[in-house]
Amino acid sequence: MIEEISIENLGVIASARLELGAGFTVITGETGAGKTMVLTGLDLLLGGRGDPAVVRSGTDRAVVEGTFVVSDDVARRVEDAGGSLDDDALLLARSLPAKGRSRSFAGGRSVPQAFLSDLAADLVTVHGQSDQLRLRSPARQRALLDAFAGAVPVLAEYRDTWQRLTEARARLEEWQARSDERLGEAARLRAGLELLEALDPQPGEDDALRTEAERLGNVEELRQAAGRAYAALAGTGDGAELDASVLVDVARRALEVSDPELAALSGRLAEVSYLLADIGTDVAAFLTSLEADPDRLQTAHERRAALRDAALRLGVEHPDALAEWSSAAAARLAEIDGPNDGGAALREELAELTAALGARAEQLTAARTEAAARLSEAVDAELAGLAMAGAHLAVGLDPLPEPGPWGAETVSLLLQPRPDSPPRPLGDGASGGELSRVMLALEVAVASPEASTVRPTFVFDEVDAGVGGRAAIEVGRRLAGLARVAQVVVVTHLPQVAAFADTHLLVSKSIGATTITDVRAISGTEREQELARMLSGQEDSDVARRHAAELLDRAVVAR
Structure with missing residues (x-):
């Protein structure tokens, strides 16, 4: 979970400090105010490629710092790299010079940029048109289905058996080669x-x-x-x-x-x-x-x-x-x-492990098959409420010639945007906004209400692209629902979505000798005023203010 992000000299942002809540946080602001720079700063913290062109004009470097609450596994990896936590929080930093190479820090220790990239998968999941989809890889798709099926313990037993079977095969092959x-x-x-x-x-x-x-x-x-x-x-x-x-x-x-x-x-x-x-x-x-x-x-x-x-x-x-x-x-x-030679013992062990692997593979396949139908149904229901009626998520389970390291089948998630179109792999043939909504539907469908010491963090960009009216309200409602079990950060231009937020961050700019962007949390009257601006472009309009207040009231009731 992200507690705080500080940005200096990045694009139009001279200095900004974002305190993110544990639930649902929205970031809004007029076009060109610098909302994109907030996501750019987060991308730098997560090991993204640093472009010197984003360093604020007239300064020699941009600096982004972030405070994260992390799992024990992430903490151990940072400690192994020589870093340490500060009051149980992990401090990450990235320094991007206008000329030269960037520098990365984790827990007070200089680390390679790739180290931040490795940590990113366990810190934040970003869904947006310009980002690599979290679920594009078959491995991620399989992991999502197994988590949804509650089959992780079965998979662990299968993996252990498969590993022992692989080692037994290697020993028998070596024994036979030396006959x-x-x-x-x-x-x-x-x-x-x-x-x-x-x-x-x-x-x-x-x-x-x-x-x-x-x-x-x-x-x-x-x-x-x-x-x-x-x-x-x-x-x-x-x-x-x-x-x-x-x-x-x-x-x-x-x-x-x-x-x-x-x-x-x-x-x-x-x-x-x-x-x-x-x-x-x-x-x-x-x-x-x-x-x-x-x-x-x-x-x-x-x-x-x-x-x-x-x-x-x-x-x-x-x-x-x-x-x-x-x-x-x-x-x-x-x-x-001897009558009990090594070859006979190895062949006997191999037969036992093969039988055990087959039994566990059947368990895993049964769990995945049952979960695939439930996941497809749940995601379809979410997509219908996200202005994607008729869209269908198909979960493919394709048998392998023989059980592999992850089971007896491959797992693939296929999106059918319309009833008359063929299912295609996620990311093919869908717009950025549609993909973000598919990801939202998936995250909501698999979200677990179980308590966790560390809340996962999801960042959505363009999740509301191409939607409005009632569909926008449904997007906001689902984001708020996901925020009950995770930290959700959304950059949005829709007031219907922003009304559901627990924390509202406003990105604004002032133009003088230089353009300065400020990021601050707003509430009460200021929040109504921002929602009114988003509704009509006129924050002082009484009609827009009343509509904004109504949105806020209904968003609270909807939760």
Whole structure:
């Protein structure tokens, strides 16, 4: 909802401040007074294209600011863009220089012009000859019918099911596309498992074989080294009087004196003596175990070669990892060949989701079909009262070859201006005034009396074009009815429409050295005077004033 709009240096408007009411607001004034500039300013705030030619002559820039009450969703989008609300109100601004590029602001933060355009759909709906129809797009038409049918929750369930079905189809297609790849993988896994089953590798086997092969390949060298060590330890070789055991024992006995420190060292030498004896025993055992075995050496080399060849063929970094590969390969092969393979599960899921989508599509189609008849009837009734008797709104539901993301049919709104003319898409073959009245009829037909924290805003321009008399009164009555659930702003030249307004804004100009336009709210006598001017062009005419007063009285009663 728009609370206020401020305009500076835009066309003939030097400075103006418009406070818009929550209900029905009309903007009136003589031709050329600047009513169009009010809508131009609003268009700039909503991200419209800025034309430097509208900047007031003699000034360097035009500035338009607006205060809006917005939904939580819009507030979040502004906050995501870096802006913030001021006392729960959103401030938008647009600066249009006479030369150069315009600047846009939302919530105190500079934003791209496109950001204002994106917000516009959630802030204000403008109906006029020069504006893009809100309901021209099939998506908007479908959304309107679904809202009228109360089918939004059903559509949400349908959309969720359709999304899950789409994802399941993609997964199954991917699974099927990889079928040959999986068959090849299974064949490779089986071959590898057969190889390892015959080879039967053991954890740590390669390291053990390497150690054994090195020992068998160096038997003589090891025997000589161990023999020399044993002789030195046990004193069995040449120079036995110098063997390690004897020398350590001599040193130990030499330290067996009364000095405590030397006695402690003697004890430690005793430990060394015992350790040397153990080492000597182990060296003797090693010497005994050494035995040349060329056959065993050949076997160890062949076994290591087989393990390394298997690791290379299977892409394993080290032979010791073959056992781990075997375990993982067996699990993967079971996954590929198992009775409940991924393909079967995906096909089952796809069948279930397809059935669920069909059921929800039937619900959605039934709701739309029922609502289409009601909407057509309601809009036709409104059009009859808006000087478009014989006009008919047809709601087309065309089945799709298969359910799509928004249902099993497309939705289209078609206008038949006269009984003898064919239905045509909205916007084709109708005047701007007729289109505005069709939009008004639609908005009135779908208007919901449910309470809302944020009232939607509708701006109508030329809604009264080509009508007068009783039809004009009906236009005003319907605008007032719509204003019970929405904020309605209308630029009009018909007093019958203006009489129904809750807030009446008068655009007037004074001509001196420069033309200055003023916008102000009027009521009471001033309002009667303006309605009289609109009726007869003579605001001081007593007859016109009485007629204006009568219009106001009847408009109040009509509500």
